[in-house]
Amino acid sequence: MNAPVDPKKLIKGGLHDWEVIVGMEVHAQVSSRAKLFSGASTEFGGEPNDHVSLVDAAMPGMLPVINAECVAQAVRTGLGLKAQINLRSVFDRKNYFYPDLPQGYQISQYKDPIVGEGEVLVDMADGTSITVGIERLHLEQDAGKSLHDQDPTKSFVDLNRSGVALMEIVSRPDLRSSEEAKAYVTKLRTILRYLGTCDGDMEKGSLRADVNVSVRRPGEPLGTRCEIKNVNSIRFIGQAIETEARRQIAILEDGGKIDQETRLFDPGKGETRSMRSKEEAHDYRYFPDPDLLPLEFDQAYVDALAAGLPELPDAKKARFVKDYGLSPYDAGVLVAERASADYYEAVAKGRDGKAAANWVINELFGRLNKEGLSIESTPVSADQLGAIVDLIGEGVISGKIAKDLFEIVWTEGGDPRAIVDSRGMKQVTDTGAIEAAIDQIIAANPDKVAQAKEKPTLLGWFVGQTMKATGGKANPAAVNALLKTKLGIA
Amino acid sequence: MSVDEKTVRRIAHLARIAVTDDEVGPLQGELNAILAFVEQLGAVDVSGVEPMTSVTPMAMKKREDVVTEGGRAADVVANAPETEDNYFLVPKVVE
Numbered sequence A: 001m002n003a004p005v006d007p008k009k010l011i012k013g014g015l016h017d018w019e020v021i022v023g024m025e026v027h028a029q030v031s032s033r034a035k036l037f038s039g040a041s042t043e044f045g046g047e048p049n050d051h052v053s054l055v056d057a058a059m060p061g062m063l064p065v066i067n068a069e070c071v072a073q074a075v076r077t078g079l080g081l082k083a084q085i086n087l088r089s090v091f092d093r094k095n096y097f098y099p100d101l102p103q104g105y106q107i108s109q110y111k112d113p114i115v116g117e118g119e120v121l122v123d124m125a126d127g128t129s130i131t132v133g134i135e136r137l138h139l140e141q142d143a144g145k146s147l148h149d150q151d152p153t154k155s156f157v158d159l160n161r162s163g164v165a166l167m168e169i170v171s172r173p174d175l176r177s178s179e180e181a182k183a184y185v186t187k188l189r190t191i192l193r194y195l196g197t198c199d200g201d202m203e204k205g206s207l208r209a210d211v212n213v214s215v216r217r218p219g220e221p222l223g224t225r226c227e228i229k230n231v232n233s234i235r236f237i238g239q240a241i242e243t244e245a246r247r248q249i250a251i252l253e254d255g256g257k258i259d260q261e262t263r264l265f266d267p268g269k270g271e272t273r274s275m276r277s278k279e280e281a282h283d284y285r286y287f288p289d290p291d292l293l294p295l296e297f298d299q300a301y302v303d304a305l306a307a308g309l310p311e312l313p314d315a316k317k318a319r320f321v322k323d324y325g326l327s328p329y330d331a332g333v334l335v336a337e338r339a340s341a342d343y344y345e346a347v348a349k350g351r352d353g354k355a356a357a358n359w360v361i362n363e364l365f366g367r368l369n370k371e372g373l374s375i376e377s378t379p380v381s382a383d384q385l386g387a388i389v390d391l392i393g394e395g396v397i398s399g400k401i402a403k404d405l406f407e408i409v410w411t412e413g414g415d416p417r418a419i420v421d422s423r424g425m426k427q428v429t430d431t432g433a434i435e436a437a438i439d440q441i442i443a444a445n446p447d448k449v450a451q452a453k454e455k456p457t458l459l460g461w462f463v464g465q466t467m468k469a470t471g472g473k474a475n476p477a478a479v480n481a482l483l484k485t486k487l488g489i490a
Numbered sequence B: 001m002s003v004d005e006k007t008v009r010r011i012a013h014l015a016r017i018a019v020t021d022d023e024v025g026p027l028q029g030e031l032n033a034i035l036a037f038v039e040q041l042g043a044v045d046v047s048g049v050e051p052m053t054s055v056t057p058m059a060m061k062k063r064e065d066v067v068t069e070g071g072r073a074a075d076v077v078a079n080a081p082e083t084e085d086n087y088f089l090v091p092k093v094v095e
Helices: A068-080 A178-195 A234-253 A276-282 A299-307 A313-324 A328-335 A338-348 A353-371 A382-393 A399-412 A416-422 A431-444 A446-454 A456-469 A476-487 B005-014 B021-043
Strands: A017-029 A092-095 A105-108 A118-123 A129-141 A145-147 A154-158 A165-171 A207-216 A226-231 A262-266 A271-274 B087-091
Touching: A017 A178, A017 A234, A068 A129, A068 A165, A068 A178, A068 A299, A105 A129, A118 A178, A129 A178, A178 A207, A178 A234, A178 A313, A207 A234, A226 A234, A234 A262, A234 A271, A313 A328, A313 A338, A313 A353, A328 A338, A328 A353, A338 A353, A338 A382, A353 A382, A353 A399, A382 A399, A382 A416, A399 A416, A431 A446, A431 A456, A431 A476, A446 A456, A446 A476, A456 A476, B005 B021
Parallel strands: A226 A262
Antiparallel strands: A017 A165, A017 A207, A092 A105, A118 A129, A129 A165, A145 A154, A154 B087, A207 A226, A262 A271
């Protein structure tokens, strides 16, 4: 909280510099087949009210029974956030009235959540990293969905989502810029996807954030915050924070004061606006749900789940740096998605780790991005890319030819080694053939030869000519060595 | 603890129960009688006693993560005053 203020993160107002303070409540949909308290499906979409049990529709006399897998997923997530796991937690009713909430209350956890304090390490683009405190994680039910555009006077309610398990992950107000906030959500999403506890699909609403924003002059106490509800993309999170911070700064510099309120971000208009109608609903009258006993388990249960966790991104990154000699930046790029990291390891196994990283990051990722493809749908398999790296390592092809080869494998597929053989792409290491090409060039360019003695940088020109003459297949190291001897350059 | 007229109106509204002006006075009296009755429990010293959540010592029942329900949209909306294509229809609510 009282870390020194980084002047680069401050926002310039008309009169002063301002520090923005951000905390987030991220709602992550738990990956499970059935809902939190019923046996209805969690599958996205579906015909209206088709994935609804009588529990989800809040029919009288129905009782909630908790889904054990949702509990396990919450504990796994807590472990992934290096958080305290509470062996005893309590479900409460959060009461409010809304048409897509048939119970009239949401089953949530208030005083005693399943997961307590933890932290997330967030790497920033400039190479620095920040630690964001996690205050708590609790389990709760999602609400149904209302459609407002079907009829001029009616809203249409579909309860398929009603009762699906959510994890609300509450951060401390440790974020100091929109960049940090975006990096935090990105990292949180990566951790959840590694754990397999939430698919992180923001387009389907599997991950959405309520963003708390306030501003202050550096060194002053925290200002009044506003909560921006339900922001559903990482880009919008950044925009919403920038927009809201500037709105608050303008009010404060005009001598006004900020009202604590709930606001909505409108990406189309680039503004946040008040949701006054929700204000009175803030009296949630929480009380323990009498239909549910406290949720209790023992440490052995937690330990068993911990033993089954996959290697998480921070550990994987450290291992890539240590075992493969990668830079922290490259390692960070590779571990951002578990599938990318697995692909890289398949390529790097038994090969030069750095060369493998270069090919995966620069050639493969570059090409995938350009085509808008994910690593899962790459046309070049790890085996194929590995073979290309091998061919370079063995001196069979040059790096330049390797790029052509990559292009062929990308578009046509096939075994890289066989392609090199059948298309005559092998690098010429036969010094006789290279010498012959060099002798011709020297004979044809006596003036350049003379100049080269004075100006050794002309060597580059000769290398280029030789490569051209040999169709790019000459071994560059051999060409260099031969040219230096023949031109008399030391 | 007791409630005033304003509180009676507010909690009625939060629960979306229509209460007429004539009913507020009598309701206030009834609620305060209940609160006074419950307040007698305050005389018992419960310091150091854990709140009891169940009369029998039992663990919460859990279900397996298996889809066992759904596929009965017509039943789900059967009691609704107004429906269309198995959606519930309600007076328009927009933020």
